[in-house]
Each structure stands twice: as structure tokens, then as C-alpha cells.
Amino acid sequence: MLSVPHLDREFDYLVTPEQSKDARPGTRVRVRFHGRLVDAFVLERRADTDHVGRLGRLERVVSGEPVLTDEIRRLVEAVAARYAGTRPDVLRLAVPPRHARVEREVTTRPDPPVLAPIDPSGWQRYGAGAAFLAALGEGRAARAVWQVAPGDSWTERFVDAAAQTIRAGRTALAIVPDQRDVDALSRAVTARIDEAAVVALSAGLGPAMRYRRWLSVLRGGARLVIGTRSAVFAPLADLGLVMVWDDGDDSLAEPRAPYPHAREVAMLRAHLAGCAALIGGYARTAEAHALVNSGWAHDVVAPRAVLRAAAPRVMALDDTGYAEQRDAAARSARLPTIALQSARSALASGAPVLVQVPRRGYVPSLACGRCRTVARCRHCTGPLSLPERGRSAVCRWCGRADPALRCARCGSDAVRAVVIGARRTAEELGRAFSGTPVITSAGDTIVDRIEDGPALVIATPGAEPAAPHGYGAALLLDSWALLGRQDLRAAEDTLRRWMAAAALVRNRESGGLVTVVAESSIPTVQALIRWDPVSHAEAELATRTEVGLPPAVHIAALDGDSESVTALLEQARLPAGADLLGPVPLPPGVRRPAGVPEQLNVIRMLVRVNRDHGLALAAALRHGIGVLSARGSHHPVRVQIDPLHIG
Structure with a gap:
């Protein structure tokens, strides 16, 4: 495949009689292009050509396995058109590299799993949920955006939807952000659906195992595929349902060109295949709500009475005035006294307590103690952090240590913590709750589940362990570090993280209490208190x-x-x-585009069009990129359509 943008088109080659049997549409071949051998796919076989001149021949058929199906080819073309990319770039995301030994293995196609009738009670609590489940059983292309009620199991409801689709004789696809979610959904699925009919795809499998499982899907050996973002291209036949869990998670955005988002690819695939779609989460993104407003998807939300009974009590406490409090333990743990008391009450009742902090590490961000200027590396200007007590400050970008910190603005050598990390928080709370086990779940040391009994669990967002009977209380700290980010999605992402943690807490009737250290007047805090992500998404979209x-x-x-x-x-x-907006210098922390010399300054220009002109904008940029590529007179320009972080 050619990565050069101006060569993103079809080329005709002759197929010899010896190659004819294996050179089927979708197979991998090798062709000679401008004197060098390149990889390619056979797109179609024709008896004529519009090429003027002599045709070259296929060098060889790499494999007779048709790995590029018609449906995936159409999806690849649609994604390239949506994101102003090239088809070869999308194909690298859609079709994994070949492993010849794995390809020679014989794959047995299992019998369709026999499934018992689905109990609809889990979906009935969501009003339109029962109608959605019934539509899946009838093979209709129902589309829904679903808000999970606290205390409910999203994995069980996903299994209900998948099993209903499989009973109707079609296949299902579930896309989740990370390996933890893959494992959780796999456990729930294999408890109710024959394991031979389920395939899990993720990057952690390794190339050979991933290709083996991907081939089993291609050869019809799966009725349900569970995977992370690239699994959205899984070659399932007769697709009946596409599900996406927690579409606001950054992990669903592809970091490689053309930078597609798995939610958008999944919805494109549902549209092209004419199948059902489900986007689920505790919170709701503006993009998902826009699908509801447009009429493309239906709202599936539990009535207010159900939510009030299932949700924990949420209390907001202002984080100012700690110095005036007389409780020294509360000050050292960055907690108001009332929050400390709620944690002690939950621990005394034998329940674990969850403490969510925005960052992992010890002190992940430092600033000048006098003028509050953020401390930055003198080599690369990256933010400085403190890895642990007694250690020198280290740059989070380049890893260099700075043993003698001095403020570049005022010259002071005094430093203060801007954000306190999970390990430092565990240390502080360990002093405040002496004798209580403290568990840290963050970074590379994520804990999936904890045992019953009193314990303090310090976790970063997304790393919260499950408790067998729920947490007695949850404390959400340093809210300003989440809400105060200069980011388009700061409020939306903060609510998503808070609600995911709060959903692990027992309901208010069982004494569950969530304490968020933030001003109650903030709309995002209000949405958490009312457990109303839909109104928050509506306001965000407006x-x-x-x-x-x-x-x-x-x-x-x-x-x-x-x-x-x-x-x-x-x-x-x-x-x-x-509209042309800019130019501005490339935002801090954004990597430079490949191929641009270091001595040149990199800028960012934004081009804005109304909703109806999205495809026209992408087509225009593809044309411009192709012209510059053919001329070879300029450095590459990185193009991202609707990036998650604009600046």
C-alpha cells in the first residue's frame, strides 16, 4: 500500500492464469510500482481496463485469504472521506498484518449458540429500553443512547442486547475503551453465551494471537466480538448490532492518521450496514446527545423515581477555608471535616471508602511557592513533577531531573504542589486513618476488585476497583484540577469521571454518600447532585x-x-x-507533525464549516494534500477533523 496521498487511487494489473484462482477480491498481493515491490489488495477483477498503455503483472499473490471484505472496504472508504485521510492509512487500522503460520491453521466454525430467552426486566426499568430490546429481537435497526442507572451492571445489559441480536440470527460488536472493560464484558458474556462464539480483540494479545482471533471472525467463527477501538473494523458478517461503551473516553480516539474516533466509525458502520446501534455510559457526551437531537438515535433513560432510588446521596463542599478548620487531620488530607466524618462512618460500618484523585504519582505538578508560576523543565519546557518524597523534581516530558529548582520568573527556590497525586494522597490519608488498610489503584498498579471490609481505596479516574457490595462512601478530591483545565471537554469529562466513581457507591437508602469537594453552584456539580447527565449534555451542546x-x-x-x-x-x-481561525503556535504538549524540520516553527490553523459541509471540507483538504504531495515542494501538514483537543 502506498502512503503517498496523491497515489491514493486504484491501479490496474494483469493477472496470469496461474494466479487467477487465488487473486480474488480482498486478497493480499505484491505488485511492482515505479521499480519497487509494494503490498496491495485486489479490489475487483475485470475483463477490461481504461488504462492507456501496457499493463504490468501481479508479482505474486501473497495469500488466497480474502481479508478485505466488501463491507469493510466500504467502511474504510467512508472513514477516509470523513477524516480527510487516505485509504492505505485506514486499511492499516482495519486489517492487521499477516502471519503466514497462523493463516495456515485450520479454523473450525462452531455451531450457532443456543440461547435461552432474554429476561427483559433489566431493560424495562429504562422506559424505552424494553422497546429497544424487542426491536433487536425483530432484527430492526434501532439506535439508542443509553444512560446507565447507578447500581445497574452495564456489562449485563450489553450481554442482553448482544444475546437478543444473536437469537435473531445476526452478529454483534462491542467496542470498549480499554483492557479492563474488555475483561469485564468478556466475563459477563461467557457466563451466558457459548465461549466458542465470542472473540475478544485488543492490542495486548500480541500480533500472532490477535491475527488468529481476527481470522476466526473473518471465517465466521464468531457471533460476538468484544474489543478496543481498532476492533470496530472487525470483519463480522451479517452485523446486527454495534455497541460502544463510555464514548467520552480519550482511549477511543485513534492517535494515528487519519485520527478517527471509534464512536464515529461505529455509527458510520451502523449506517452503512443498516443495523442497530447502542452508545452507553453513566454520563453523556455532546456528540451522543447530538445524535438524539437529530433523531438518528432514541433516548433510553430511567425515570427520575428509579434514579433517585438507585443513586447515592451526593453532597458538595467548598474547598476553601481549610486553614481555619481546627481538625489538623482534615487539613493534611485536603478534606473538610464533614467529609472526613462521612468516611469514618462508612469505615466503622465495615464498608470500603473510595477516594478519587485526578492524577497518579506523588506530586505530578509543581509551581513557584512565591509567585505561583508553574515549574517547567529548563531543557524542554515540560512540566516538572515530584516522583516521591525526598527525590529531585523530574520533567514529565523528557525525564530529566532538576535538583536545584529556581523560578524563572521571580528567582525564588520555594516550590508548592499544584496537584497532589494518588500516592501522596494515600500517604496523607494513611496518617488521618491510622490502622485502616490503604489500597492504591493508579497507573501500572491497577486493582480490579477489592475484598469486603473497611479499606481506603485511592484511585485515579478509570482505575477504581469494584467492591463486592459497593462502597459506603466516595470522596472526589481536587475538582479544580479537572474543571479548571483549558479544554473544550473539561466539564463533560469531569462529570463522566465523577459519575463512573459515584456509580460504585451504595444507594442512599443503604447509606451511600458521595462527597465532591467543589462549589455546589457549578453546573457540573449540580448535574452530579441531581444525577442528570442528559441535561448537562443538552447545556453543553447548546x-x-x-x-x-x-x-x-x-x-x-x-x-x-x-x-x-x-x-x-x-x-x-x-x-x-x-471560517479560518488562526494561525496560533502549536498548543503546548502537542507533538510536532512528522517530517517538519526542528528549525521551523509549527503553527495551528483551524478551518470551521457548518454541520452540513463536513464531507465537503474533508474532500477539499484531501484534494489540497494530494496536490502538495504530487509537487513535493512543501513539508507535510497534519490534518485532524474534529480533534478531541483543539487547543
Whole structure:
């Protein structure tokens, strides 16, 4: 496959009689292009050609296995068109590298699993949930955005939906953010569906095992596929349902060109295949809510009475005035006295307590103790952190140590913590709750489950362990570190993290209490207190519509040197009414585009169009990239359509 943008098109080659049997559409071949051998796929076989001149021959058929199906080919083309990318880049995401030994293995196709009738009671509590489940059983293309009620098991409801689809004679696909979610859903699935009919795909499998499982899906050996973002391209036949869990998680955004988001690819696939779709989560993104507002998907939410009975009590406490409190333990643990008392009450009753902190590590961010300027590395300007007590500050970007910190602005050598990490919090709370076991779950030391009994669990967002009977209390600390980020999605992401933690707490009738250290007047805090992510998503979408940000509009971020970005815009035939925003220096922390020399400054230019012109914008940029690529006169420009983080 050719990575050069201006060569993203089909080429005709002759197939010899000896190759004819194996050179079927979708198979891998090797062809000679401009004197060198390159990998390619056979797209179709024709008896004629519109090429003028002599045709070259296929060098060889690498494998007779048709790994590129018609459905996946259409999806690849749609993703490339949506994200202004090339088909070879998308194909690298969709079709894994070949392993010849694995391909020669014989795959047995299991019999369709025999499933008992599905108990609809789990979905009936969601109002329209029962109708959605019934539609899956009838093979209809129902689409839903589902808000999980606290105390419910999202994995069990996903299994209900998948089993209903399989009973109707079709296949199902579930996309989740990470390996923990893959494992959790796999456990729930294999308890009710024959394990031979279920395939889990994730990067951690290793190339050979992943290809083996991917081939079993291609050969019809799976009725349900569970996987992380790249599994959205799994070659399932007769797809009946696509499910996405927690679509606000950054892990679902592909870091490689053309940077597609798994939610968008999944919805594209559901549209192209004419199948059902389900987006589930404790919270709701503005993008998912836009699907509901447009009528493409239905709302599946539990009635208020059900939510009030299932949710824990949520209390917001302002985080100011700690110095005036007389409780020294509360001050050292960064907790108001009332929050400390709620934690002690839960521990005394024999229940574990969850403490969520925004960052892992000891002190992940430092600032000057006098002027509050953020401490940065003198070599690369990255943020400095303190890995543990007594150690020198270390740069989070380049890893260099700085044993003699001095503020570049005022010259002071005094430092203070900007954010306290999970390990430092565990140390502080260990002093406040002496004699209580303290468990830390963050980074590379994630704990999946804890045992019954009193314990303090310090976890970063997404790393919270499950408790057998729920947590007695949860403390959500350092809310300003989440809400105060200069990020388009800060409020949305904060609510998502809070609700995921709060959903692990017992309901209010059982004494469950969630304490968030933040001002109660903040809309995001109010949404948590009321357990109302839908209204929060509605307000978020309205705000973005007012200021012209995705998903109300489409935005393309162009990163490159000034001359190359200008040349791209000159060649692109932008839709009428396109707004140019910028240029500005590349935002801090964003990696430079590949191929741009270090001596050149990198800028970011934004191009904004209304919602109806998204495909036209992507097509215009693809055309401009192709022209510059053919000329070879400028450095590459990185193009991202609707990036998660604009600046």
C-alpha cells in the first residue's frame, strides 16, 4: 500500500492464469510500482481496463485469504472521506498484518449458540429500553443512547442486547475503551453465551494471537466480538448490532492518521450496514446527545423515581477555608471535616471508602511557592513533577531531573504542589486513618476488585476497583484540577469521571454518600447532585452551538509550518462560508507533525464549516494534500477533523 496521498487511487494489473484462482477480491498481493515491490489488495477483477498503455503483472499473490471484505472496504472508504485521510492509512487500522503460520491453521466454525430467552426486566426499568430490546429481537435497526442507572451492571445489559441480536440470527460488536472493560464484558458474556462464539480483540494479545482471533471472525467463527477501538473494523458478517461503551473516553480516539474516533466509525458502520446501534455510559457526551437531537438515535433513560432510588446521596463542599478548620487531620488530607466524618462512618460500618484523585504519582505538578508560576523543565519546557518524597523534581516530558529548582520568573527556590497525586494522597490519608488498610489503584498498579471490609481505596479516574457490595462512601478530591483545565471537554469529562466513581457507591437508602469537594453552584456539580447527565449534555451542546464548536460544526486542525499550511489552504477548494481561525503556535504538549524540520516553527490553523459541509471540507483538504504531495515542494501538514483537543 502506498502512503503517498496523491497515489491514493486504484491501479490496474494483469493477472496470469496461474494466479487467477487465488487473486480474488480482498486478497493480499505484491505488485511492482515505479521499480519497487509494494503490498496491495485486489479490489475487483475485470475483463477490461481504461488504462492507456501496457499493463504490468501481479508479482505474486501473497495469500488466497480474502481479508478485505466488501463491507469493510466500504467502511474504510467512508472513514477516509470523513477524516480527510487516505485509504492505505485506514486499511492499516482495519486489517492487521499477516502471519503466514497462523493463516495456515485450520479454523473450525462452531455451531450457532443456543440461547435461552432474554429476561427483559433489566431493560424495562429504562422506559424505552424494553422497546429497544424487542426491536433487536425483530432484527430492526434501532439506535439508542443509553444512560446507565447507578447500581445497574452495564456489562449485563450489553450481554442482553448482544444475546437478543444473536437469537435473531445476526452478529454483534462491542467496542470498549480499554483492557479492563474488555475483561469485564468478556466475563459477563461467557457466563451466558457459548465461549466458542465470542472473540475478544485488543492490542495486548500480541500480533500472532490477535491475527488468529481476527481470522476466526473473518471465517465466521464468531457471533460476538468484544474489543478496543481498532476492533470496530472487525470483519463480522451479517452485523446486527454495534455497541460502544463510555464514548467520552480519550482511549477511543485513534492517535494515528487519519485520527478517527471509534464512536464515529461505529455509527458510520451502523449506517452503512443498516443495523442497530447502542452508545452507553453513566454520563453523556455532546456528540451522543447530538445524535438524539437529530433523531438518528432514541433516548433510553430511567425515570427520575428509579434514579433517585438507585443513586447515592451526593453532597458538595467548598474547598476553601481549610486553614481555619481546627481538625489538623482534615487539613493534611485536603478534606473538610464533614467529609472526613462521612468516611469514618462508612469505615466503622465495615464498608470500603473510595477516594478519587485526578492524577497518579506523588506530586505530578509543581509551581513557584512565591509567585505561583508553574515549574517547567529548563531543557524542554515540560512540566516538572515530584516522583516521591525526598527525590529531585523530574520533567514529565523528557525525564530529566532538576535538583536545584529556581523560578524563572521571580528567582525564588520555594516550590508548592499544584496537584497532589494518588500516592501522596494515600500517604496523607494513611496518617488521618491510622490502622485502616490503604489500597492504591493508579497507573501500572491497577486493582480490579477489592475484598469486603473497611479499606481506603485511592484511585485515579478509570482505575477504581469494584467492591463486592459497593462502597459506603466516595470522596472526589481536587475538582479544580479537572474543571479548571483549558479544554473544550473539561466539564463533560469531569462529570463522566465523577459519575463512573459515584456509580460504585451504595444507594442512599443503604447509606451511600458521595462527597465532591467543589462549589455546589457549578453546573457540573449540580448535574452530579441531581444525577442528570442528559441535561448537562443538552447545556453543553447548546453552549458549543452558540460559540461554533463541534459537534455543532465541523472543525479541521491543520498543523505544520506556516508556508506549508498556507499552500494547503490555497490548493484546497474550501466550501463556501468556511471560517479560518488562526494561525496560533502549536498548543503546548502537542507533538510536532512528522517530517517538519526542528528549525521551523509549527503553527495551528483551524478551518470551521457548518454541520452540513463536513464531507465537503474533508474532500477539499484531501484534494489540497494530494496536490502538495504530487509537487513535493512543501513539508507535510497534519490534518485532524474534529480533534478531541483543539487547543
